[in-house]
Amino acid sequence: MKRTLVAAIAVAIALLAGRGALAHHSGAAFDHERTVTVKGMVARVDWQSPHARLHVDAKDEHGNAVQWDIELPSPNTLMRRGWSRDSLKPGDPVSVSAHPARDYPNIAVAINVLDASGKQLYAGSAASP
Amino acid sequence: MAPRHDASALPCNIRSVMSSTARPSSARAGRCVHGAAIAGLSLLLAPAAAALAQWIDYPTPGVPRNADGTPKLSAPAPRANGRVDLTGIWTAAEVLDEPCVGREIGPAGNAGSAPAAPTAPIAVGPATNDQTCIRQQSLPADQVNIGRTLKDGLPYQPWAADLVKARLAKQAIDDPHAHCLPPNYPRAYVLPQFFKIVQTSGLTVLLHEFNASYRQIFTDGRPLPKQMNPTWNGYSTGHWEGDTLVVETAGFRDDLWLDFSGSPLTEAARVTERFKRPSFGTLEIEVTVNDSKAYTRPWTVTLEQKLVVDTDLLDEICLENEQDTRLTDTK
Numbered sequence: 474m475k476r477t478l479v480a481a482i483a484v485a486i487a488l489l490a491g492r493g494a495l496a497h498h499s500g501a502a503f504d505h506e507r508t509v510t511v512k513g514m515v516a517r518v519d520w521q522s523p524h525a526r527l528h529v530d531a532k533d534e535h536g537n538a539v540q541w542d543i544e545l546p547s548p549n550t551l552m553r554r555g556w557s558r559d560s561l562k563p564g565d566p567v568s569v570s571a572h573p574a575r576d577y578p579n580i581a582v583a584i585n586v587l588d589a590s591g592k593q594l595y596a597g598s599a600a601s602p
Numbered sequence: 603m604a605p606r607h608d609a610s611a612l613p614c615n616i617r618s619v620m621s622s623t624a625r626p627s628s629a630r631a632g633r634c635v636h637g638a639a640i641a642g643l644s645l646l647l648a649p650a651a652a653a654l655a656q657w658i659d660y661p662t663p664g665v666p667r668n669a670d671g672t673p674k675l676s677a678p679a680p681r682a683n684g685r686v687d688l689t690g691i692w693t694a695a696e697v698l699d700e701p702c703v704g705r706e707i708g709p710a711g712n713a714g715s716a717p718a719a720p721t722a723p724i725a726v727g728p729a730t731n732d733q734t735c736i737r738q739q740s741l742p743a744d745q746v747n748i749g750r751t752l753k754d755g756l757p758y759q760p761w762a763a764d765l766v767k768a769r770l771a772k773q774a775i776d777d778p779h780a781h782c783l784p785p786n787y788p789r790a791y792v793l794p795q796f797f798k799i800v801q802t803s804g805l806t807v808l809l810h811e812f813n814a815s816y817r818q819i820f821t822d823g824r825p826l827p828k829q830m831n832p833t834w835n836g837y838s839t840g841h842w843e844g845d846t847l848v849v850e851t852a853g854f855r856d857d858l859w860l861d862f863s864g865s866p867l868t869e870a871a872r873v874t875e876r877f878k879r880p881s882f883g884t885l886e887i888e889v890t891v892n893d894s895k896a897y898t899r900p901w902t903v904t905l906e907q908k909l910v911v912d913t914d915l916l917d918e919i920c921l922e923n924e925q926d927t928r929l930t931d932t933k
Binding site for chain 2: 478481482483486500501502503519521522523524526542544547548549550552553574575576577580
């Protein structure tokens with residue numbers, strides 16, 4: 474019985490860790506099985522702990538304007554990788570792939586962020602804290 | 603309009619020791635700017651005092667250097683008051699095997715009179731931890747389960763095993779860390795944020811970036827308190843055995859998490875840490891947890907840390923703009 478439980482825990486950890494759903498402290502909030510791509514223009518960046526937040530003006534599937542709220546790593550993590558608070562400015566075009574929030578629309582956690590030329594600005598897996 | 607983020611502006615010295623935390627993700631990640639080159643440019647634009655004004659890449663004093671200016675992490679550990687000195691900024695040596703977004707490509711040429719600093723990777727950590735890989739993220743390998751390296755895993759009591767299974771099933775929705783609560787030890791050693799040890803003769807202080815928090819380890823000979831109001835850090839008293847700092851801690855809250863799986867630490871716990879610094883750039887923390895309420899026997903793991911130089915701690919105040927618990931509050 475005990476061995477089965479230990480094995481079950483190991484499998485659960487491997488599955489969740491592999492999807493990054495545990496290492497990301499809000500794994501419960503985001504659906505790591507789905508990926509969305511948000512293309513649009515930077516509305517603003519909230520440069521605050523625990524996560525910088527990238528707000529993107531985009532269009533939904535009907536062509537209506539929506540604003541996405543997309544979670545990035547902490548400003549500290551970004552700064553140590555060369556970002557500054559001005560790396561993305563309002564009006565900059567971006568393409569973000571992200572895991573969407575389970576229960577709320579237009580909220581997601583970034584997997585990667587590309588600029589207009591397709592240059593990868595950020596490539597964080599869902600395992601980012 | 604292209605964003606102003608420029609991977610080539612990342613200082614060489616920070617990249618040379620922070621194996622992947624500081625790595626920019628762009629394809630130009632191999633370039634970096636030597637500190638002296640930055641200084642030269644600043645002189646043209648501002649008084650000399652403005653040069654090297656950023657603490658994110660400020661050179662750490664007292665670090666032994668190779669001829670090219672890179673830190674000599676294999677040098678002997680520093681000493682103070684006749685003992686090894688654990689002072690320094692530390693982070694987990696072994697990180698998760700995240701995808702590589704680039705590879706270290708050697709010295710960058712820069713305009714400027716100073717020689718470019720080669721981006722030598724840190725020579726610590728297990729052989730499987732590819733130090734030339736520029737990773738997307740630097741996440742401690744033990745962050746999900748602190749007993750990862752134990753052959754049979756953590757020896758949970760049955761109720762604790764059930765609890766961990768339930769926590770995993772809910773994706774750690776109740777994790778205190780996700781609710782901005784303190785970085786309790788020893789979990790703090792397997793969180794991605796940095797911590798700094800400041801060693802003085804009667805007190806060793808651990809400063810952790812997460813919530814700008816502190817922990818005190820008294821080395822003035824005092825015993826543990828008789829009555830311990832349960833806290834996140836517990837109460838720590840330490841003594842030296844040769845070059846090993848041996849620390850005893852008790853007085854923990856009853857509901858602490860040791861990792862993202864929710865491995866428990868209870869009020870019954872007595873934690874022993876043995877700190878060794880075998881070289882300038884390596885810290886070994888051997889942690890023994892004796893918590894019969896949650897575990898069937900004491901267990902020991904070694905949480906190896908690598909030194910971080912030429913930068914400093916950055917506060918991360920979690921409640922500043924925490925937005926994720928609102929997404930799960932109804933669950």
